[in-house]
Amino acid sequence: MTLLKPIHYPKRKPSRRVLLTMYKALRQEFGYRNWWPGDTPFEVMVGAILTQNTAWTNVEKAIVNLKKEKVLTPEKLYKIPTKRLAKLIRPAGYFNVKTKRLKAFLGFFHKEYGGRIKTMSKEKLNRLRRSLLEVKGIGKETADSILLYALGKPIFVIDAYTKRVLSRHRYLKENEDYDSIQKVFMELLPRSSFLYNDYHAQIVEVGKRYCKKVPHCERCPLKKYL
DNA sequence: GACCAGGCACATC
DNA sequence: GATGTGCATGGT
Numbered sequence: 001m002t003l004l005k006p007i008h009y010p011k012r013k014p015s016r017r018v019l020l021t022m023y024k025a026l027r028q029e030f031g032y033r034n035w036w037p038g039d040t041p042f043e044v045m046v047g048a049i050l051t052q053n054t055a056w057t058n059v060e061k062a063i064v065n066l067k068k069e070k071v072l073t074p075e076k077l078y079k080i081p082t083k084r085l086a087k088l089i090r091p092a093g094y095f096n097v098k099t100k101r102l103k104a105f106l107g108f109f110h111k112e113y114g115g116r117i118k119t120m121s122k123e124k125l126n127r128l129r130r131s132l133l134e135v136k137g138i139g140k141e142t143a144d145s146i147l148l149y150a151l152g153k154p155i156f157v158i159d160a161y162t163k164r165v166l167s168r169h170r171y172l173k174e175n176e177d178y179d180s181i182q183k184v185f186m187e188l189l190p191r192s193s194f195l196y197n198d199y200h201a202q203i204v205e206v207g208k209r210y211c212k213k214v215p216h217c218e219r220c221p222l223k224k225y226l
Numbered sequence: 227g228a229c230c231a232g233g234c235a236c237a238t239c
Numbered sequence: 240g241a242t243g244t245g246c247a248t249g250g251t
Contacts, residue, residue: 052233058249093248097234139234159232204232213230
């Protein structure tokens with residue numbers, strides 16, 4: 001087992017070059033991820049809410065239920081009784097909270113965009129993000145996941161993996177806030193939804209494989225950045 | 227049986 | 240603005 005660097009280690013600012021070479025190292029190891037498990041943009045949106053603080057394997061079970069019942073469409077989910085929805089998404093955990101959040105999002109999606117991805121997509125990124133954040137139950141990460149992974153908008157998603165991987169390599173403070181982390185990526189990297197998508201996916205992959213609570217740094221492609 | 231996993235809103239100080 | 244708490248399932 002590898003010992004962790006002390007957490008009081010001073011933060012070092014990543015340069016554009018470091019961010020890009022890290023990305024290349026990851027991509028070389030894992031290949032292009034071009035990622036988010038989901039067949040349709042709508043499924044990605046639902047998944048983004050269901051996966052809040054939850055392992056994806058549990059979310060999958062909920063999605064399977066929704067598909068099996070043939071209700072994974074904007075109209076069907078908008079109309080489905082709350083109790084039935086709660087029952088179907090039960091495996092994803094926090095099912096009462098998430099039922100409310102899904103319903104809140106579906107109401108918004110229906111009211112503002114007629115439940116149409118295309119219409120929603122036409123909205124300007126900043127405006128869309130602001131309105132998503134007004135929906136109860138949609139915070140920054142969920143909003144950005146929807147924007148990037150469902151709608152292909154160029155915005156970098158910050159999640160637990162991003163924070164863990166980057167802070168373990170001293171590129172972040174222990175509890176750095178969402179906006180400043182996002183700024184690091186977005187100010188240093190070219191504005192590309194493809195890059196933001198794949199980079200974040202690479203971080204998730206390296207986080208899952210090597211950067212757990214007990215990290216396995218020996219074979220980690222980011223080893224030299226420790 | 228404890229601990230963990232791709233957050234968020236809300237209460238309180 | 241920082242800190243604490245409730246929300247719940249399924250895998251390890």
